[in-house]
Amino acid sequence: MSPAIGLGLGMAFTDLGTVGIAPLPPPVPVGTTLDPAGATANNVLSNGNLTVSGASNPQAFVRSIKSITSGKYECAFTIGAVGSGMSVGCADTTLSLSVPGGSGLANSTLAVGYFNTGVVYCGSGFTNIDTLASYTTGDVIRLRIDRSTSPGTVCFSKNGGAFSTPRTMNAAMTHALHVGVGHQGGGASATVDFDPTGKGSGYSGWTDGTPIDVIVTAGQSNAVAQQLDQSWPYPVNPNIITWNGSAWVTMRPGTITGYDFGATTGKWAADVELSRQLFAVTPTKRIAHIRYPASGSQLAPTGDGTFDWSEANELFANGGFFVRDAMAALRAAGYNPTIILLWWQQGETDATASTPATNYGTNFATLVAGFRNQSGDWKIPAACPIAVGRLSSQFGSATNRNLVRAGQKSVCDADVGGPQWLVECDDLALENDQTHFVRVSHITLAGRLKQVIAGTYTQPTNTP
Structure with missing residues (x-):
């Protein structure tokens, strides 16, 4: 087998033949820092914006530049001094960076703060969601989200x-999350390690990786x-x-x-040709394909053990694991x-029978909502x-075919959870x-x- 080409961080994928185009440099993750734009006059950043020191009674939250909306992340805080009171934790991106009443990470439905006294607040009225050990100068506190x-x-x-028992954050914390340090009084300081060694299984550091476009x-x-012509x-x-199901190739x-x-x-299909066209326009682009179609598959539930896109634990669920x-x-x-x-690209099998064709619009709206509502x-x-x-107008009998086509158009017109685009296929030649x-x-x-x-x-x- 030919040599493996490194993707970075110890991972490799296998090149299955002679490479005709030079590979771009391997990805280089870049760690985030505390955000100097969010630091108030009472907070001083140093050490490459990884250390924050609080002056007199700033009552503020100094947060990371990077925020996350999904996934599992871990970072660590080394306590320089607790001063008159401090906390470490995370906050919704909509939280004000200067919140009276307790360090910016307390008395708010938009933040979780682990205070040096050991109490963990999350919610208005100083809601206590946990009580842990107190910490002081020299201690290292790890946070997993x-x-x-x-x-x-x-x-x-x-x-x-x-690690302490995982606690659910407040329901109001639905936007992107930042980690950071809160101060209640003067003299507190901490240094953040956004990508500590020894992270838990499945947890990532707060790093920004090299961008790559994904086509599903x-x-x-x-x-x-x-x-026939491949x-x-x-x-x-x-x-x-x-x-390929277990590795990137x-x-x-x-x-x-x-x-x-x-x-x-x-x-290969249109999506593979698509990535060739995209790269030809932007030769610095990296593109990853996650291809999980199933020949002959039906959208409507079959109820007979044959995998379809609607029934539980079949193609939709397995495809989700594949993408994840x-x-x-x-x-x-x-x-x-x-x-x-x-x-x-689907609909032929459903167009071969009346009931699946009749229900196509309803089933497809449910599927698209499922795509949009997944987590992570x-x-x-x-x-x-x-x-x-769009199901081709050249396929099958008109009655069932037009029911499927009408269902596809109705979902695209409704833009269920986001933009759906109906792409014309009537003029495309068939075998x-x-x-x-x-x-x-x-x-x-x-x-x-x-x-x-x-x-x-x-x-x-046009309506079918």
């Missing part, structure tokens, strides 16, 4: 001891690609990678492009992944477009089976997906 679900939990550890693909066989006359690009059409119903495949694991591996490798597109890295962000490839796109159709469709990402695509307005 688990934002896998909202509002999430926090727990603390002192000097390498066991779901649906059935046209999302896998069943064109030729790919382009060089291998090590900056475009795909998740170089995208190599003909050998490995992703998944199809639980097995790896080398077939892939995104976690990117973060562990030093990347900061952003899902820029979910491409959904499987959540399709509200700003991320979902491109819905002789009158089901699958030919090679050139995938290339044309890729250009339309590129327009969706840019926000310039003109959606079809």
Whole structure:
């Protein structure tokens, strides 16, 4: 096997052949610091903005530049002096940085503060959610935040001891979270380690990784690609990678492009051509594919043990685990992944029977809401477009076909939880089976997906 190409931080992916395009430099995670823009006149930052010292009675919160909305993170605070009172913890991004009444991390529904006296406050009226050991000069306090679900939990550890019981944050803490230091009186100081060694399993440091765009693909066989001509006359690009279920590997059409119903495949579709087009425009771009379509799959529940996209513990759930694991591996490798597109190409199987076709709009609205409402890295962000490839007017019988097409259009018109774009496929040539796109159709469709990402695509307005 050919040498592995490092993704950074000890992780590697395998290049499955001769590389025709030079790889970009490996990712370099950059740790965050305390935010000098948020420090008041009563707070002094030093040590590269990692240490904060409080002057007389500042009653303020000095927070990290970086904030997080999902995932699991850990940092550590080394106490320089407790002075007249201090706290360490986290706060909602909407919290005022100068809050009278107790250090900025108390008496607020938007903050959690572990005070030097040992009390942990979260909520108005100085709500006590825990009582831990007190701390003083020289002690090291670790903070873990688990934002896998909202509002999430926090727990603390002192000097390498066991972590406290995770406590749920206030329900008002629904926005991005910052960590930081609060001061109640003068003389307090602390230094923050945003990426401490020995982090818990699954926890990341407060680092900003190298950006990488992520394209998620779901649906059935046209999302896998069943064109008879699978030729790919382009060089291998090590900056475009795909998740094979356990590791990130170089995208190599003909050998490995992703998944199809639980097995790896080398077939390529419009999304693979899309990333080639995107890189051609921006050759500094890194692109990661998470491809989890399933040939022949149905959106409507089958009720017979055959996997579909609606029933519990089947394709939607398994696809979620697939995306979650892939995104976690990117973060562990030093990347900061952003899902820029979910491409959904499906509907043929539902159009072969009356009941699935009739219920397509309802089932699809539920599925899209599920994509949008997931937590952590499987959540399709509200700003991320979902491109819905329209069921071709050349497929099947008109009655059922038009029911599916109408369902697709209704969901895209409603923009369930975010922008859905209906992408025209009526003019795309099909193979002789009158089901699958030919090679050139995938290339044309890729250009339309590129327009969706840019926000310039003109959606079809005709009603099936």
